[in-house]
Amino acid sequence: MTQITMTQAINRAIDEAMAEDEGVILLGEDVAAKQGGGVFKISSGLTEKYGEHRIRATPISETAIVGACVGAALTGFRPIAEIMLMNFVTVAMDQIVNHAAKLRFMSGGQTNVPLVIRTTTGVGVGFGGQHSDMLEAWFAHVPGLKIVTPSNAADAQGLMRAAIACNDPVIFIENILCYGLKSDDPGPGHVVPLGQAAIAREGSDCTIVTYGRTVLDALEVAGKLAEEGISVEVVDLRTIAPYDEARITASVEKTGRAVVLHEAVKQYGTGAEIASRLNEKLFGKLKAPVTRIGGAFSAVPMANALEQAWIPNKDAIADAVRAAVNWKG
Amino acid sequence: MTDTAIDRDTLLDIYTRTMRVARADEKFRSLLMTGKLAVIYYTVRGQELVSAAAMAALDPSDYLVTTYRGQHDQIAKGVPLNPLFAEIAGKVGGTCRGKGGSMHITHPETGVMVTTGVVGSGLPIANGLALSSQNRGDGRVTMVCFGDGATNIGAFHEAMNMAQLWKLPVIFLCQNNRYGEHTAFSDHTKVDSIVTRAAAYGMAGAKVDGNDAVAMYNTTKAAVDRARAGEGPTLIEAMCYRMMGHFFGSDFSYMPKEHLAEMTAEDPLPRLRQLMLDHQFTEAELDAIVADLDAQMDAAAEYAANSPLPGPEEIRKDVFEEEIAA
Numbered sequence: 001m002t003q004i005t006m007t008q009a010i011n012r013a014i015d016e017a018m019a020e021d022e023g024v025i026l027l028g029e030d031v032a033a034k035q036g037g038g039v040f041k042i043s044s045g046l047t048e049k050y051g052e053h054r055i056r057a058t059p060i061s062e063t064a065i066v067g068a069c070v071g072a073a074l075t076g077f078r079p080i081a082e083i084m085l086m087n088f089v090t091v092a093m094d095q096i097v098n099h100a101a102k103l104r105f106m107s108g109g110q111t112n113v114p115l116v117i118r119t120t121t122g123v124g125v126g127f128g129g130q131h132s133d134m135l136e137a138w139f140a141h142v143p144g145l146k147i148v149t150p151s152n153a154a155d156a157q158g159l160m161r162a163a164i165a166c167n168d169p170v171i172f173i174e175n176i177l178c179y180g181l182k183s184d185d186p187g188p189g190h191v192v193p194l195g196q197a198a199i200a201r202e203g204s205d206c207t208i209v210t211y212g213r214t215v216l217d218a219l220e221v222a223g224k225l226a227e228e229g230i231s232v233e234v235v236d237l238r239t240i241a242p243y244d245e246a247r248i249t250a251s252v253e254k255t256g257r258a259v260v261l262h263e264a265v266k267q268y269g270t271g272a273e274i275a276s277r278l279n280e281k282l283f284g285k286l287k288a289p290v291t292r293i294g295g296a297f298s299a300v301p302m303a304n305a306l307e308q309a310w311i312p313n314k315d316a317i318a319d320a321v322r323a324a325v326n327w328k329g
Numbered sequence: 330m331t332d333t334a335i336d337r338d339t340l341l342d343i344y345t346r347t348m349r350v351a352r353a354d355e356k357f358r359s360l361l362m363t364g365k366l367a368v369i370y371y372t373v374r375g376q377e378l379v380s381a382a383a384m385a386a387l388d389p390s391d392y393l394v395t396t397y398r399g400q401h402d403q404i405a406k407g408v409p410l411n412p413l414f415a416e417i418a419g420k421v422g423g424t425c426r427g428k429g430g431s432m433h434i435t436h437p438e439t440g441v442m443v444t445t446g447v448v449g450s451g452l453p454i455a456n457g458l459a460l461s462s463q464n465r466g467d468g469r470v471t472m473v474c475f476g477d478g479a480t481n482i483g484a485f486h487e488a489m490n491m492a493q494l495w496k497l498p499v500i501f502l503c504q505n506n507r508y509g510e511h512t513a514f515s516d517h518t519k520v521d522s523i524v525t526r527a528a529a530y531g532m533a534g535a536k537v538d539g540n541d542a543v544a545m546y547n548t549t550k551a552a553v554d555r556a557r558a559g560e561g562p563t564l565i566e567a568m569c570y571r572m573m574g575h576f577f578g579s580d581f582s583y584m585p586k587e588h589l590a591e592m593t594a595e596d597p598l599p600r601l602r603q604l605m606l607d608h609q610f611t612e613a614e615l616d617a618i619v620a621d622l623d624a625q626m627d628a629a630a631e632y633a634a635n636s637p638l639p640g641p642e643e644i645r646k647d648v649f650e651e652e653i654a655a
Contacts, residue, residue, distance in 0.1 A: 022464070023461075025460075025464070053463070053464055054464070056460075056495070058491065059487070059490055059491060059494065061487035061490065061491060063453055063483060063484050063487050063488075064453045064456065064484070064487035064488050064490070064491045066453070067450070067452070067453020067454045067456065067457060067484065067487075067488065068453055068454075068456045068457035068460055068491065069457055070453075070454050070457055071394075071442075071443075071453070071454040071455060071456060071457020071458040071459070071460065071461070071471075072457040072458070072460050072461040073457070074442050074443065074454070074457070074458060075392075075442075075458060075461040075462075076461075077457075077461050077464075079457070094447055094450055094484070095450065095453060095454075098445070098446075098447050098450065099443070099445065099447075099450060099454065103435075103443065104647050104648070104649075104650075105428060105647045105648055106425060106428055106429040106433040106435070107424075107425050107428075107429060107433070107435035107647075108423070108424070108425035108426035108427075108428045108429065108435075108647060109426075109646065109647040110424070110425065110435050110436070110437055111435055111437060111442065111443075112650065143648045144648055144649065146649070167650045168649050168650055242649075
């Protein structure tokens with residue numbers, strides 16, 4: 001079977017959506033052909049097909065980029081804003097939080113903002129404190145926003161199609177280290193509905209709930225623990241908010257144990273919300289406390305040695321699962 | 330058309346729009362004073378004519394983005410009074426089912442796409458509305474209104490640059506009412522005129538006495554024509570006065586006596602009435618227009634009073650397209 005990288009998958013999803021709907025446009029820094037099709041080449045080839053009026057390379061003006069996308073979305077366009085790196089969304093927070101997220105509600109449903117904000121990030125590249133953060137918890141706290149992150153190329157394609165088709169704003173988080181990941185080619189027109197988690201690996205002793213790049217770590221740890229006789233189920237959220245609570249709850253009800261894992265800083269992260277809701281739903285059925293693993297409570301450091309110490313570590317993930325399985329109360 | 334010429338139909342249109350704004354504002358203040366309404370309200374007293382003349386130069390299908398002090402813009406653009414009054418009162422019959430209020434009036438049927446409560450945030454959004462018109466070739470222009478206080482926030486600069494870069498069909502209407510909240514213009518901005526900033530973006534700019542109906546209309550019309558012809562955006566600085574405090578009922582003793590005297594002398598309402606008389610409209614004709622508007626205001630206030638309060642289920646609706654589970 002032919003394979004496709006995550007970069008190719010996202011490019012294809014955008015290409016397909018642009019071919020179907022004139023209202024799909026892409027705004028962002030360096031995104032047009034003249035600038036090379038984006039820093040990570042996601043929009044490579046699209047300007048040639050759809051023109052500079054639809055693939056608009058912008059000034060370095062995140063507020064203006066997101067604001068223009070909000071305005072275009074209000075008229076029925078389905079804009080995609082590329083915010084080069086996730087830390088730069090902080091510059092556009094007013095447009096995202098006060099406008100994109102709230103205009104449907106504040107207008108009593110008269111208007112809506114079918115906008116996708118694509119952004120990338122990731123720890124492990126040595127970009128340091130202002131180019132590496134996973135800020136999904138900030139957005140998950142805002143009513144009106146959906147948050148999506150793929151862990152593999154096929155899902156990236158399908159989730160991007162669903163995100164563009166969504167009539168509400170979607171924050172689409174990509175991980176720099178995942179762009180080269182290959183999946184079996186899901187073929188054209190592939191859609192992964194928002195709000196549906198995937199069972200990345202079935203197991204019976206403990207559930208790891210995670211999303212994005214750390215799904216890969218969880219799968220590696222699950223493979224290793226299988227050799228010790230521990231059966232781990234890995235659930236890939238895919239949509240971080242609103243998340244597939246039914247599937248997560250069912251998995252943890254089955255295994256009786258859960259570790260929630262994310263690359264973002266552990267404190268006040270989305271893991272806290274998921275763990276709390278698992279406790280509310282399954283108190284009395286849990287065989288061990290739900291625990292969380294996340295990034296350290298510091299800015300992301302630059303030096304690779306420090307980055308590796310900062311990031312959720314595979315040994316720590318395995319230890320957390322072992323601790324859950326061996327919990328004696 | 331020269332800067333001093335205007336036809337009678339346009340003048341009558343501007344007068345009617347101005348007085349609709351003025352009588353609505355008067356009604357809101359009277360409802361607040363008598364306790365029939367207890368909401369935050371940013372009075373538009375003093376800025377009625379700026380909006381009326383500007384909106385008279387737009388087509389009904391053109392887009393408008395305005396700010397929390399925006400009732401004059403919305404009314405002049407054509408938002409119907411009944412749902413407007415009900416929205417300000419927080420009732421189900423409001424434009425936004427009571428979920429937006431005076432700071433977030435939205436009415437796409439009359440082109441009012443966004444009213445923002447965040448200073449300066451409307452400008453980048455206006456670019457997007459204009460961008461969609463540019464790509465569609467639908468001939469619409471977008472106007473965004475904001476105050477002098479909005480010109481020192483980053484969104485203003487980002488939006489101005491992008492609009493000119495892409496020659497978007499957008500008009501940036503700065504209603505320079507000489508105060509940003511409690512801070513006088515000269516205490517928040519070093520240059521004498523906002524319009525000088527247009528040059529920094531290579532953009533066309535015009536400064537106008539916003540209380541001069543003819544100049545205000547003609548200046549706006551020229552900008553609208555430019556935008557519609559694909560010649561790009563314009564920054565208009567319309568000089569006017571905010572004749573009361575920041576929000577209704579708030580103290581404005583920080584305004585110096587000379588400023589108060591100046592703005593009273595420049596009050597746009599008596600000045601416009603005189604202009605109408607100069608153009609051979611009669612006192613009786615003008616009074617009849619106002620009487621008719623007052624009847625509409627009474628009806629709108631009654632509609633709002635009788636409209637039901639929104640129920641708690643509204644909280645789960647319109648967060649997303651799909652309703653949030655109870």
